[in-house]
């Protein structure tokens with residue numbers, strides 16, 4: 001396999017680093033309008049560290065997580081990841097799909113806000129699958145999945161059912177169990193506790209702390225302040241990477257421009273969600 005070779009470096013002890021990363025979205029259905037989101041994103045993640053992405057809604061926190069997981073291509077810069085299998089630094093920002101899959105298998109885990117359940121697969125098998133696909137004996141994998149789902153208070157009557165009909169919190173607990181069952185050195189968490197009650201939030205806090213103690217580096221978004229305060233070791237203010245501030249600073253003083261062809265990023269954003277007017 002040949003992968004994109006990184007040209008940069010990162011602190012020896014780091015698991016992951018981003019430098020000079022920029023991201024904009026192009027609205028192809030809106031005449032190719034370009035919506036800049038972040039630029040010059042830079043940070044490093046070390047073992048046992050919980051780096052929290054902070055800043056107001058829409059500033060680019062989830063976009064950064066998605067870039068680090070290889071879901072979003074980057075416009076520039078580098079995202080270097082220590083490949084657990086080879087020990088080498090890989091540039092995930094290069095967008096090589098084979099490299100992205102390789103890193104997801106052994107090096108980077110991700111718990112998204114929502115479970116993407118496969119139809120007809122039981123909750124237990126969804127959770128056990130990442131272990132089985134990495135060679136763990138299926139019985140052992142299911143035992144560990146059972147223990148994790150028990151810990152997250154999922155009623156055992158649901159273990160054998162596909163999560164399609166589960167409540168939001170039940171689906172999220174299956175999602176969390178699936179994300180935490182493996183031991184990726186880097187774990188990305190996108191609001192893992194958003195749909196959980198207090199008791200399960202405490203379980204997730206404990207699970208995150210156990211990961212950190214084991215040396216996992218966690219990069220996460222936590223809107224839930226008690227959870228954030230319980231796990232954070234360092235916060236990154238994503239506003240400092242905002243590519244919008246500069247645009248707004250240029251467009252704000254001239255109010256007559258609003259509504260004309262010189263749109264602000266805020267109005268572009270609105271349009272993006274409204275979609276084409278019919």
Ligand SMILES: Nc1ncnc2c1ncn2[C@@H]1O[C@H](COP(=O)(O)OP(=O)(O)OP(=O)(O)O)[C@@H](O)[C@H]1O
Pocket residue numbers: 025035037055056057058059060061062063064269272
């Ligand atoms: N796939 C996409 N296509 C177009 N624009 C996008 C896309 N994903 C994100 N954006 C835009 O990028 C900006 C940043 O979004 P992002 O979800 O990263 O923000 P956030 O800081 O995580 O927000 P929140 O805290 O509300 O979840 C938003 O204006 C959003 O509309």
